[in-house]
Amino acid sequence: MAKVHVTTSVNGEETEYLCEPHETLLDVLRNNLQLTGTKEGCGSGDCGACSVTVDGRLTCSCLVLAVEAEGREIGTIEGVGDKEKLSVIQQKFLEHAALQCGICTPGLIVSTQAMLKDNPTPTEEDVRYYLAGNLCRCTGYDKIVRAVMDAAETLPSERGA
Amino acid sequence: MAVADYKAPSTVSEAVSLLASAQMKAKVMAGGTDLIIQSKSQTAEPLLVVDLKRIETMKDYQLTDEGLSLGPAMCCAEFTALEDVKAVYPGLTEAAYLIGSTQVQGRASVGGNLCNSSPAADTIPALIANGAQCVIEGPDGDRTVPVEDFVTGVGKNCLAANEILKRIVIPRPAPGTADAYLRFIPRTEMDIAVAGAGVSVTLDADGTCTAARVGIGAVAPTAMLVPAAAAALVGTKLDDTALEAAAKAASEASNPITDRRGTVEFRRHVVGVLVKRAAKIAQSRAQG
Numbered sequence: 303m304a305k306v307h308v309t310t311s312v313n314g315e316e317t318e319y320l321c322e323p324h325e326t327l328l329d330v331l332r333n334n335l336q337l338t339g340t341k342e343g344c345g346s347g348d349c350g351a352c353s354v355t356v357d358g359r360l361t362c363s364c365l366v367l368a369v370e371a372e373g374r375e376i377g378t379i380e381g382v383g384d385k386e387k388l389s390v391i392q393q394k395f396l397e398h399a400a401l402q403c404g405i406c407t408p409g410l411i412v413s414t415q416a417m418l419k420d421n422p423t424p425t426e427e428d429v430r431y432y433l434a435g436n437l438c439r440c441t442g443y444d445k446i447v448r449a450v451m452d453a454a455e456t457l458p459s460e461r462g463a
Numbered sequence: 464m465a466v467a468d469y470k471a472p473s474t475v476s477e478a479v480s481l482l483a484s485a486q487m488k489a490k491v492m493a494g495g496t497d498l499i500i501q502s503k504s505q506t507a508e509p510l511l512v513v514d515l516k517r518i519e520t521m522k523d524y525q526l527t528d529e530g531l532s533l534g535p536a537m538c539c540a541e542f543t544a545l546e547d548v549k550a551v552y553p554g555l556t557e558a559a560y561l562i563g564s565t566q567v568q569g570r571a572s573v574g575g576n577l578c579n580s581s582p583a584a585d586t587i588p589a590l591i592a593n594g595a596q597c598v599i600e601g602p603d604g605d606r607t608v609p610v611e612d613f614v615t616g617v618g619k620n621c622l623a624a625n626e627i628l629k630r631i632v633i634p635r636p637a638p639g640t641a642d643a644y645l646r647f648i649p650r651t652e653m654d655i656a657v658a659g660a661g662v663s664v665t666l667d668a669d670g671t672c673t674a675a676r677v678g679i680g681a682v683a684p685t686a687m688l689v690p691a692a693a694a695a696l697v698g699t700k701l702d703d704t705a706l707e708a709a710a711k712a713a714s715e716a717s718n719p720i721t722d723r724r725g726t727v728e729f730r731r732h733v734v735g736v737l738v739k740r741a742a743k744i745a746q747s748r749a750q751g
């Protein structure tokens with residue numbers, strides 16, 4: 303089968319790739335674009351390790367075909383923070399030791415960022431429901447929830463609000 | 464199936480002709496949360512995926528005096544955020560909100576949930592309770608099917624291979640009407656219904672139920688309308704006797720199986736309890 307040429311935007315940069323029709327966005331991010339921050343935990347929509355945004359909406363990249371990305375805007379963990387300075391959410395995950403093996407962490411950070419954009423003042427219950435699709439097999443979630451709550455409290459002052 | 468070709472047409476009729484002229488097995492895709500997983504497993508039979516998400520009328524909605532006309536491919540994250548729709552059909556919004564995680568809702572659609580036709584699909588009992596109609600386009604034009612007749616078996620529905628569900632139309636409820644949907648799962652999130660119930664009731668000024676619809680899910684090969692449960696509610700003030708009778712009718716109408724999520728006896732019982740509780744929620748909303 304002929305490969306398909308796709309032009310898209312990844313973390314604000316125009317990006318082109320060739321993919322097979324059956325390949326997922328997750329496959330292409332990791333294998334073609336070397337953006338390996340996005341993880342594969344299950345490949346079936348259950349674990350959230352592959353979370354990205356497509357046109358601003360949080361999705362599992364394992365459930366998106368790579369060909370679908372034509373003309374869309376993709377956001378991945380590589381677009382969060384920068385080499386000099388971590389984002390507030392990343393910093394809070396470190397401070398609260400909200401990770402052990404780290405496989406779930408990129409997905410959780412992308413999801414947290416998406417949540418705080420829609421709901422800057424979540425309750426703990428909001429956080430637990432919103433992040434229910436991000437599984438972590440190490441931490442027991444408590445530290446993650448604390449890190450997210452702390453990030454939510456810190457972010458408005460960071461923005462000067 | 465293995466995705467071997469991909470097309471993203473911009474109109475429904477274009478999509479229908481792609482299905483009709485396909486040289487291999489062809490399926491339309493809305494969010495792909497069922498289809499992509501199915502395509503990864505089983506056989507290597509080549510599949511043409513016809514993406515519906517570049518068709519604007521598949522993702523929009525109109526809420527008028529007539530009711531709701533929904534583009535079936537709108538993702539649940541967008542659908543559940545429609546406050547105007549939620550105000551009229553809170554139970555349907557609840558059902559869509561139960562599908563998977565935030566991430567899954569960013570893709571999964573109400574139309575895909577219906578067309579995938581799983582016995583446990585959450586939105587189907589809620590669509591049944593609301594008397595939804597399915598507008599289907601095929602090579603010979605349009606036809607309309609009531610939602611309770613749409614699904615014909617486990618994973619089967621009345622769509623021909625070259626037909627597309629192009630609209631879900633729900634009449635505007637009469638004054639004094641409200642709906643509710645409840646499901647039972649062993650966890651609080653991210654699980655498939657063991658039993659589900661959607662109920663819509665219409666109350667007159669003194670609280671007497673003048674009309675009702677009851678849809679149940681996950682307790683038979685297809686979600687179904689239970690007229691006997693509705694009949695038990697009509698003419699009453701939804702007192703305990705009426706609610707018990709409706710629960711019993713739903714349990715009797717169910718035809719569940721035993722699997723790792725629940726036994727026949729458990730499912731029969733629970734679906735009755737859910738009908739009762741959903742009817743009470745719908746009642747309090749109708750009075751509110």
Ligand SMILES: Cc1cc2nc3c(=O)[nH]c(=O)nc-3n(C[C@H](O)[C@H](O)[C@H](O)COP(=O)(O)OP(=O)(O)OC[C@H]3O[C@@H](n4cnc5c(N)ncnc54)[C@H](O)[C@@H]3O)c2cc1C
Pocket residue numbers: 346347348490491492493494495496497498499515535536561562563564567570571572573574575576577578579583584585586622626627628629653654655656
């Ligand atoms: C992790 C996870 C959790 C889930 N949890 C739930 C849950 O709690 N409850 C639940 O009910 N479901 C759940 N699902 C299943 C799935 O997400 C839903 O059924 C969803 O609504 C499917 O919608 P979609 O747009 O992704 O459909 P698709 O995958 O795009 O399509 C599903 C099927 O319908 C057909 N189809 C889609 N749209 C049309 C159309 N307009 N006309 C004709 N045919 C069409 C497709 O060809 C395909 O056969 C879950 C899935 C995952 C991955």
Ligand code: FES
Pocket residue numbers: 341342343344345346347348349350351352353362363364365
């Ligand atoms: S890898 Fe996509 S949800 Fe697990």
Ligand code: FES
Pocket residue numbers: 400401402403404405406407437438439440441
């Ligand atoms: S830190 Fe290991 S899965 Fe979350």
